[in-house]
Amino acid sequence: MVSKNCLSDRADSRGCATEVLVELFLLDKGDFANSIDGTWLEALFMDGVMDGVAVGVVSAASRLPSHKHAIAELFQVEGVDLTEEIISRLGVDEVPLCNGESGSDLAVAAAREALERAGIAGSEVNVVVDYTILPQEYMVPVWNMSGKVQHEVGAESAFTIGFSGGGSSNFLVALNFAAAMLAADEKMKNALLVAADVTIPGNRVLNPSAPVSVLGDGASAVVLQRGATAHCVLDTELCSDGSNHDVYCIPGGCLANPEDPSLYRLVLDKARYDAAPKTETLLRLAQRVLDRASLGLEDIKRVVYTNVSAEDQAAFQQTFGLGPERMCTSNLAGHGHLQGTDLVLNYLSTLEDSSLLPGDPVLICSHGMGFMAGVSLIEV
Amino acid sequence: MNATIGILDAAYYLPPKRKLLADIFRDEKPQDDPLAANVDFKRDIGIEAVHVAEEPASSVALQACRRVVEQAQIDPRDIDVIVDFTSIPEDYIAPTWCAAGLVQKELGATRAFATAINTGGCASYQQTLKSVCSLMSTNDRFNLALLFAGDKVPEFNHNYYPVTVVCDGGGAVLLKKNHPRRVILSVEVATLGKLYDVWRVPGFPHRDPDHPEDHSWMHVVGDIPRFNSEVIPANLFMFRKVMRGALQRVGKKAADVQYYIYPTFSSWDQRAFCRAFMIPLEKVYTDGLGRHGHLQETDMVLDYVDAMNEGHIRDGDLVMLTTNGAGFSWGAALIQH
Numbered sequence: 001m002v003s004k005n006c007l008s009d010r011a012d013s014r015g016c017a018t019e020v021l022v023e024l025f026l027l028d029k030g031d032f033a034n035s036i037d038g039t040w041l042e043a044l045f046m047d048g049v050m051d052g053v054a055v056g057v058v059s060a061a062s063r064l065p066s067h068k069h070a071i072a073e074l075f076q077v078e079g080v081d082l083t084e085e086i087i088s089r090l091g092v093d094e095v096p097l098c099n100g101e102s103g104s105d106l107a108v109a110a111a112r113e114a115l116e117r118a119g120i121a122g123s124e125v126n127v128v129v130d131y132t133i134l135p136q137e138y139m140v141p142v143w144n145m146s147g148k149v150q151h152e153v154g155a156e157s158a159f160t161i162g163f164s165g166g167g168s169s170n171f172l173v174a175l176n177f178a179a180a181m182l183a184a185d186e187k188m189k190n191a192l193l194v195a196a197d198v199t200i201p202g203n204r205v206l207n208p209s210a211p212v213s214v215l216g217d218g219a220s221a222v223v224l225q226r227g228a229t230a231h232c233v234l235d236t237e238l239c240s241d242g243s244n245h246d247v248y249c250i251p252g253g254c255l256a257n258p259e260d261p262s263l264y265r266l267v268l269d270k271a272r273y274d275a276a277p278k279t280e281t282l283l284r285l286a287q288r289v290l291d292r293a294s295l296g297l298e299d300i301k302r303v304v305y306t307n308v309s310a311e312d313q314a315a316f317q318q319t320f321g322l323g324p325e326r327m328c329t330s331n332l333a334g335h336g337h338l339q340g341t342d343l344v345l346n347y348l349s350t351l352e353d354s355s356l357l358p359g360d361p362v363l364i365c366s367h368g369m370g371f372m373a374g375v376s377l378i379e380v
Numbered sequence: 381m382n383a384t385i386g387i388l389d390a391a392y393y394l395p396p397k398r399k400l401l402a403d404i405f406r407d408e409k410p411q412d413d414p415l416a417a418n419v420d421f422k423r424d425i426g427i428e429a430v431h432v433a434e435e436p437a438s439s440v441a442l443q444a445c446r447r448v449v450e451q452a453q454i455d456p457r458d459i460d461v462i463v464d465f466t467s468i469p470e471d472y473i474a475p476t477w478c479a480a481g482l483v484q485k486e487l488g489a490t491r492a493f494a495t496a497i498n499t500g501g502c503a504s505y506q507q508t509l510k511s512v513c514s515l516m517s518t519n520d521r522f523n524l525a526l527l528f529a530g531d532k533v534p535e536f537n538h539n540y541y542p543v544t545v546v547c548d549g550g551g552a553v554l555l556k557k558n559h560p561r562r563v564i565l566s567v568e569v570a571t572l573g574k575l576y577d578v579w580r581v582p583g584f585p586h587r588d589p590d591h592p593e594d595h596s597w598m599h600v601v602g603d604i605p606r607f608n609s610e611v612i613p614a615n616l617f618m619f620r621k622v623m624r625g626a627l628q629r630v631g632k633k634a635a636d637v638q639y640y641i642y643p644t645f646s647s648w649d650q651r652a653f654c655r656a657f658m659i660p661l662e663k664v665y666t667d668g669l670g671r672h673g674h675l676q677e678t679d680m681v682l683d684y685v686d687a688m689n690e691g692h693i694r695d696g697d698l699v700m701l702t703t704n705g706a707g708f709s710w711g712a713a714l715i716q717h
Contacts, residue, residue: 128573130499132475139583140474141467141498142600143576147707150573159569159709161507164464164475164496173495177511184383184514187629238493245481245494250473253584255437255532258595264584266476371481372493 055179056228057378058120060344061113062220063106064335067099071214071336080208091310091329095204095216095336102137103196104145106219108152111194114221115153118190122154126188127181130162131174133339134197134266135250140164149194158192166240166372167248168306171195171340172364175224175376176236182226191224197339200250203265206337212268213308214336220344230358235292236376237285240368247272248369268369276370279319285375286320286363293361293377297321301360302350306342306367307332316365328353340366356380383517386559387715388524389452392682393443394549394672395433399538401545401673404430410541419648421542426647427673430547433532437548438471438479441530444550444681445483448526452554456487460522461515464496465508466529467677467705469581469598474498479530489526501579502643502703503569504529505680506622506711509555510567516557528552531676537599542607544645544674551681565632565698565714568625570618572708575611578603579706600706611708616656622712623657623702630714637663637714638697641687643679643704644669665692679703693717 071092075082098106115122130146137145146160163173171193178191196219206213224233252263290296297320305316305327313329316322328346335345343364350362357380364376405422414420433440441464449456464470464480471479478496483489500507508527516522530550538546555564579602587597627633634657642653642664650669654661665687668679675682680701687693695717702712 128571130475134476135473135583135585136475138586139469139581139598141496141504142469142501142706143580144499144707145576146499147571147573147576150571151576152573155573158573159507159571160499160573160707161497161511161569162475162499164478164498165481166495170475170495173493177515180514180518181511183518238495240481240484240492240494242481242483242485242489242494245479245485246472246477249477252473254469254471254473255534255598256471258534258584258598259592261584261589261592264473372495 053183053226054228054232055182055224055226056230056232058223058225058228058231059114059118060220060222060348061110061117062218062341062345062348063110063113064096064218065098065101065106067097068094069097070094074204074214078202078205078208080205080211086211089309089311090211090214091332092214092336093333095214096218098198098217103198103219104137104148107145107149107194107196107221110219110221111149111153111192114223115192118223120190120223123156125153125155125158125190125192127178127191128155128158128160129174129178129191129193130195131170131193131340132162132195132197133167133170134199145196146194153192155192167369168340168342168366169238169368169372169374171343172236172366172374172376173238175233176238178224179233182224189226193222193224195220195340197341200265206266207268207270210270212270212273216336216338218335218338218341220341222344230380232379234377234379235289236374237289238372238374239281239285240372241276241370244272244276244371247371273370278367278370278373279316281373282316282365282367282375283319285373286365289375289377295361299361300363301326301356302353302362303327304343304346304350304362304364306337307335307346308337351380384560385513385516385555385557385564387562387564388554388556388559389448390553390681390685391444391447391451392549392551392678392685393440393447394431395435395440397432397434398429399432400429401427404538404545408536408539410539415542424648425545426669427545428670430538430545430673431549433548436471437466437530437532438482440532440548440550441466441479441528442483442486444530444552445487445526445528448552448554449487454524454554456489457491459489459492459524459526461512462489462492462494462526463508463512464529465504465527465677466496466531467501467504468531468533483528499707500709500711501705501707502677502679503705503709503711504677506567506569506701506703506713507709509564509713510569512555513564513567516555523557525555526552527555529678531678534595534598540600542604546674546676547672549675549678549682551678553681561717563716565716566626566629567711567713568622568629569709569711570622572614572618575708578606578611578708615704618704618710619702622710623700626700626712626714632698632714636698637700639687639693639699640664641680641684641699641701644674644683677705
C-alpha cells in the first residue's frame with residue numbers, strides 16, 4: 001500500500017493518472033458503500049415540507065458602470081437618426097456603459113453588496129442563480145458566470161444555476177424557480193440571484209430603423225431567503241408564446257449563422273413585437289395572481305415594470321389603468337433598458353417610497369419582449 | 381399535497397449519420413500525449429463511432445421531444461412547463477435565446493411556459509430535475525413538465541481530449557406529478573465555482589477576423605494543466621458528495637442502489653468510477669460507450685432509456701443517475717422504479 005502523500009505527488013506530477021487518483025480517494029476517505037449513514041433521515045425533498053414556508057427578498061443591489069453616454073452620442077456612433085419624436089417615445093437621456101469593466105466583475109460587486117445588505121456571508125448561500133440575458137464573457141451554456149460569482153463571494157457550499165430566454169422576464173423565471181427550490185428543500189436557506197448584461201458594441205439602439213429602446217450596461221443581485229418575514233414572494237405567473245421564441249435574439253455567432261459578423265447583434269422583429277398582446281397578456285396574468293390572493297388591481301400599491309421605453313411604460317399604465325404615482329418610471333431616463341436589472345432597480349426605487357407600508361402588495365411585471373410574460377406578487 | 385413526481389416517459393433521437401472514431405482522429409488530430417503510463421486516449425477510449433447531425437441542434441431536440449410525447453400519448457396542450465437543458469451552444473446565442481420556445485411552438489404546447497437551464501454542463505439534467513421538481517412540488521398548477529436537450533457540436537470538435545469524444549443527439553423526458561412509477565426520490569447538485577474558467581467555448585467576439593473560415597472560437601477549450609491538477613483530483617470526492625447527499629435525503633444506503641447511470645466518457649473513466657465506489661461494472665450502464673460515445677447531458681437520458689429497454693433496470697429497482705459537468709458541477713438523482 002502506498003502512502004497518501006506519495007499518491008498526491010504522483011497525481012500532481014502525472015496529471016490525469018486515473019488509477020493513482022482512485023487509490024488516493026480510497027485511502028483518504030475509505031469505502032463509500034460502508035461510509036453511508038444508515039439512519040433514516042427525513043425525506044426532505046419530496047414530503048411537502050414547503051407548505052406554509054415563506055420565501056422573501058431580503059436584499060437587493062445593483063452595480064452600474066460609472067461611465068455614461070448621452071443617447072444623442074450613441075445614435076450618432078451607430079448611424080441612427082435621432083428625432084424629437086424618437087426622443088419622446090424612448091424617454092431615455094443617457095445610459096451607463098462599461099468602460100473596461102467586465103460583466104461578471106459588475107455581477108460580483110452587485111452580489112457582494114446584496115449579501116452585505118442582507119447580513120449574509122457567502123458561505124451561507126445555497127444556490128447562485130443567473131438571470132443574465134445578453135452574451136457573457138464566454139459562450140453560454142458551456143460557460144456561465146455564476147461559477148465565478150460563486151467563487152468570488154465565497155459561496156463554497158452553493159450550487160449554481162442559470163436561465164435563458166425571455167428578456168427581462170428571465171428575472172421572474174429565476175425568482176420563481178429559486179423561490180420554489182427554497183420552499184421545497186429544508187436544507188436550503190439562501191439564494192443569490194445575479195445578472196450582468198453588457199450590450200454588444202455598436203448594438204445599443206434596439207431596432208435602428210424604428211428605435212424601440214436604448215440598451216445600457218449593468219448588473220444586479222437579489223438575496224432570497226427561506227423563512228423571511230417580509231418582502232415575501234407570494235405568487236408568480238409565467239406564460240410564453242412559442243411563436244415568438246425568436247422575436248428578440250442574436251441570430252449570428254452561433255450554430256445557425258457562424259460566418260457573418262453582421263448577424264452578431266441583438267435584433268427585434270418589430271412587426272411581431274408590435275403585434276404581440278404584451279400588456280394585455282400581463283393584465284390577464286396579473287388578474288390570475290390577484291384572484292388567487294383575493295386581491296383586486298386596486299389593492300396593489302405599486303407596480304414594478306421594465307424600462308424599455310416611455311412609450312412601452314405608457315401602454316402598460318393604460319392597460320392596467322395605473323396613475324403615474326403607482327409605478328416607478330424615474331430610472332428610465334438615466335439608465336435606458338438594462339434587461340432584468342430594470343426590475344431590480346425599479347424595485348429598489350419603489351421601496352424608497354415612504355408611503356409604502358409593511359404588508360402592502362406590489363406587482364412585478366415584464367412582457368419579455370412579447371415572448372415571455374411574467375407577473376410576481378410580493379408583499380413588502 | 382402529494383409531491384410524488386415520476387418519469388412518465390423518456391426518449392432520445394440519434395441522427396442516422398455516423399462517423400468512425402478513426403475518421404474523427406484523422407480530421408481533428410487530438411494530442412498524442414499519454415494520459416498516464418497505462419492509458420492512451422486514442423487506443424483505450426472504448427468508442428467506435430459517434431452520430432453526426434446534419435440538421436440544426438433544435439431539430440435534433442425536437443425529434444426527441446416528439447418521440448416522448450408520442451410514446452407517452454399525451455396532449456402537448458397539457459404540458460405546463462418546458463425546460464431546455466442543452467449544455468453546448470445552440471442555434472442562436474444564449475442566454476438571449478433558447479430552444480424551449482421553438483419546441484413549445486412546434487409541439488403546440490400552448491399552456492406551457494418555456495425556459496432553459498444553462499449551467500452545469502453535463503450535470504444540467506440533475507440541475508433541471510431539482511428545479512422542476514421543486515416547482516411542481518410547491519405549486520398545484522404544475523403537473524406535467526417536458527425536459528429536453530439537443531446537442532450538435534460544431535464540425536471538427538467531436539474530440540474533447542483528454543476526456544472523451546462526443547456525439548450529436550437529443551433526449552427528452554416527461555415528468556408527471558402523482559405518477560407512481562419511476563419516482564424521483566431526491567436530487568443533489570454541487571458546484572466548484574473556482575473551476576469556472578477551466579472549460580469554455582470562447583465565442584464569436586474571440587474569433588480571428590482575418591480568418592473567418594476558422595470556427596475554432598466555437599470549439600471547447602480546456603485548461604488541461606488545471607483540469608489535471610484541480611478537476612480530476614476533486615472529481616471522485618464531488619461524486620461521493622452528491623451521491624451521498626441524494627441517498628441521505630431519503631434514508632437510503634449505497635447498497636440499496638441496484639443500478640447506476642453514469643456518463644459514457646471513456647472506458648478508463650467508467651472503470652475508475654466503479655473501482656472508487658466499489659460498484660461492480662455490471663451495475664453501471666456502459667454498453668452505449670462503444671456505440672455512440674458521449675452525448676453531454678443527454679447521456680443521462682439516452683443511457684437510462686437504453687438500460688431500461690435492455691432489461692438492466694427492473695420494477696422495484698433504485699437507480700442512481702450521476703454525472704459531472706463543465707463549470708464544474710456534479711449531480712446525482714435517485715429514481716425509484
